[in-house]
Amino acid sequence: MKPQVFALWAALCAAMLAASCAPAPGGDGPLRMGEVAEPPGLNPLVFDNATVFYLGPLVHxxxxxxxxxxxxxxxxxxxxxxxxxxxxxxxxxxxxxxxxxxxxxxxxxxxxxxxxxxxxxxxxxxxxxxxxxxxxxxxxxxxxxxxxxxxxxxxxxxxxxxxxxxxxxxxxxxxxxxxxxLARKASLNNDPYNAAPVGLGPYKLVSWQHGAKLTFEADAHFWRGPPAIKRIDLESVPSANTLQTLFQGHQIDVLVARTTGGRVFYDAIRSVAQTHTVLKPHYEFDFVILNQAHPPLDDVRVRRALAYGIDHVRIMRELNGELFVPGDSDRLAGQFAYDPAIRQPPYDPGRAAALLDAAGWHLDGGVRKKNGRPLTLDLVSTTESPTTGRFDLLAQQQLAKLGIRASEKSYGYNVVWASAAQHGINQTGRFDVEYSGWQPNAVADHSYLFRCDTRPPAGDNLARICDPVIEAAARRELQAIDPAEEASGDRAISRRLVEQSDLIFLGFNREAVAYRDGITGIVPSVLGEHLWNVYAWKRTP
CATH class of the missing domain: 3.90.76.10 (Dipeptide-binding Protein; Domain 1)
Known part of the structure; x- marks a missing residue:
């Protein structure tokens, strides 16, 4: 899925299922849900938006x-x-x-x-x-x-x-x-269908009070059988804090604390009486992008020094607590092409210093310099994400001990992820180092993040990697018919990324899915698509 899954309110733990009204009754009462950001529409084909994709299984x-x-x-x-x-x-x-x-x-x-x-x-x-x-x-x-x-x-x-x-x-x-x-429409971009979709999913949209509430009713003719919960109300909720308060007060039914930055939220909801909280490992992987178009990050010795010099495991544990899952690549243990032999450099500031010396960056008055020029890096974060900002602060402190001057630059999420035509930070490459994340869903191929032909503005290879070893492995993976050959190519990409320290993998997280007593059938998803079986959810009196 596009990086919107690592989006504005994902970073705030706020893309959540919740409700903002009085406690919902049992039996045939509506299941009240909520989102802090109203979706721009409900047609995933023309909206690159995390909430639109997340709500898709309701209607489509x-x-x-x-x-x-x-x-x-x-x-x-x-x-x-x-x-x-x-x-x-x-x-x-x-x-x-x-x-x-x-x-x-x-x-x-x-x-x-x-x-x-x-x-x-x-x-x-x-x-x-x-x-x-x-x-x-x-x-x-x-x-x-x-x-x-x-x-x-x-x-x-x-x-x-x-x-x-x-x-x-x-x-x-x-x-x-x-x-x-829709077959006779020249374009679907601004079609009324986007706000009033007719789908094949278990629920149909029956009303939309913009800025307030969307109401869905069970489709009695749904092919898997009519859903047991007859109505779902999706309401706009002002903030993550409001959602937390409503859940604590038993005024909402189901809540999902998204992966990034979810520790505080999880700690607040885990002990709410008459509820269940389930932790589910999530395929979304976090990583530090190192922009190779910016010297000295084009030097593998400098990139590897950063990998040794940032204690990313300690930082991630501090940020995410029990939600943190360690990982040295883009694969969870047990996931397709996972290779336990792939290991990133451990935290070792001594080796980091030696690599910087070998690359010609020597300490001078506590600052690394080469030909009289100090080693400086811009660390980019999003204003809406306390997690990315906190990571940058901790990394900044560790890099300072190595003599690297790192300054944090924070931008709005929409500015970071805007297109090249809109002068987006990522697409125009106006950063050195950036904390990011990616939700690949069930698609095994991740090479589109690392191939030469997907460097911006042609794609999402934000590190600007162009490596013949990765190119050959990607061709082998993408053209494979045998799954074993596909996995072999994929593992070769991961090994090369770690060998060259093209980026720093930060691991994974667990998502906390919380719901009230009396609700059954919820099966959290490793893809974060927790509505995948909403048709099977039930509630008892």
Whole structure:
């Protein structure tokens, strides 16, 4: 998923499920939820927004869902295509989807292959402001073999294709859209549908009081069966502190303390009476970006000195407490391509100093200098994130002991992540070091963060890495048909990133999912997509 998952209110632990009214009754009473930021719309195809993606499973349907462990499971497609079941051809160039029969849109229209064909066309339509077309850019053709069979031909094998396309586990999880309502539209960017979607999900939007509340009602014809909870109210809540107070007062039902900066919030809600709190490891990995377009960070010795010189494990434990999960790469233990042999440099300021000396940066009056020029770095953080600011402060103190002058520069989240045309900090490269995070969802490939062809403004390789070893490993991974070969290429990328200290991996976190007694069926997700099975949630009197 795009970096909005590591977004403004994620950093404040504020993208939460909550409610802001009186205690909800049991039985058939509404489940009251809340968000500190109202979504700009409810069509994930044209809004690159964490809240829009997060709420998608309420309203929309996908070819494949992803369960609590991040595994793809059948949804509108009756099977996950693979070579073993014949859904993927042996040359990796053809993918076949068998569609579920008897499914209906919220307005009663039948779902079939026409909707899938239209959805592919909508993503590929250059008039639509689609956040990311990864996977779709490898499609040569899409055709309907019959009303319930769709065949996709690829320009070349692309190992992440199945998880990337119309699945709940995609980096950007786009849903299937209704051809009968949208096929004649030249563009969907400003279409009224975006604020009043007709979907295939378990709930349908019945009202939207902008700035106040969205109301969803269970679709009695949902293909998995009608949801037990008949109504969900999603209300705008002024702040994370307000959400915390409401949960403590039993005025909200379900709350999610997002990964980054969640320690204080978690400590406040974990002991609330008559509630349950579950910690779930999360695939989102945090890391320090080292901008290689800025000397001296183009020197591997300087980058490695930073890796030795910042005690990132201690800092992350201090920031996130029990929510912190150590990690030396972009993979959690047990995740695809995880390699326990990959280890980052441990905290060792002595070795850091030796590397800086070897690179020509010598201490002079307590400051590292080379040819009379001091070693200075700009550490970027976002004004909305106390976690990134606190990390920068602690790292700044440790770098000062090495003789490195590091200054913190804080910008608004929207300024940091704005496009190059809007002079965004990341896209224009106006930083040296930056704390960031990435939520990859179920897609195994992360090479788009590290390849030469994805350096800004062409993509999200914000460290500006361009390494022939990584390029070769990425080609091997992306064109692999054998999962073992795919994993081998992926591990080679991770090893090289650590060997070259292209960035500093900071580990992972657990998300705290809290809910009131009497609510059952909640299965927290390693992808952070905790609404993945909202259709199965129930509440008792």
């Amino acid at each position: 349907g996908y070819l494949l869902d992803a369960d609590g462990e991040g595994r793809l499971i059948p949804a509108l497609a009756t099977a996950v295509p693979s070579i073993a079941n014949g859904g993927v051809s042996r040359d990796g160039r053809t993918v076949t989807y068998h569609l579920r029969r008897g499914v209906h849109w919220h307005d009663g229209a039948p779902f079939d292959a026409r909707d899938v064909l239209f959805s592919f066309a909508a993503v590929r339509n250059p008039n639509n402001a689609v956040p990311d077309r990864t996977g779709f850019d490898h499609v040569a053709s899409v055709s309907a073999i019959d009303p319930y069979t769709v065949q996709v031909r690829l320009t070349q094998p692309f190992s992440p294709f199945v998880p990337s396309v119309f699945t709940m586990g995609a980096n950007d999880p786009y849903p299937i859209l209704p051809a009968h309502l």
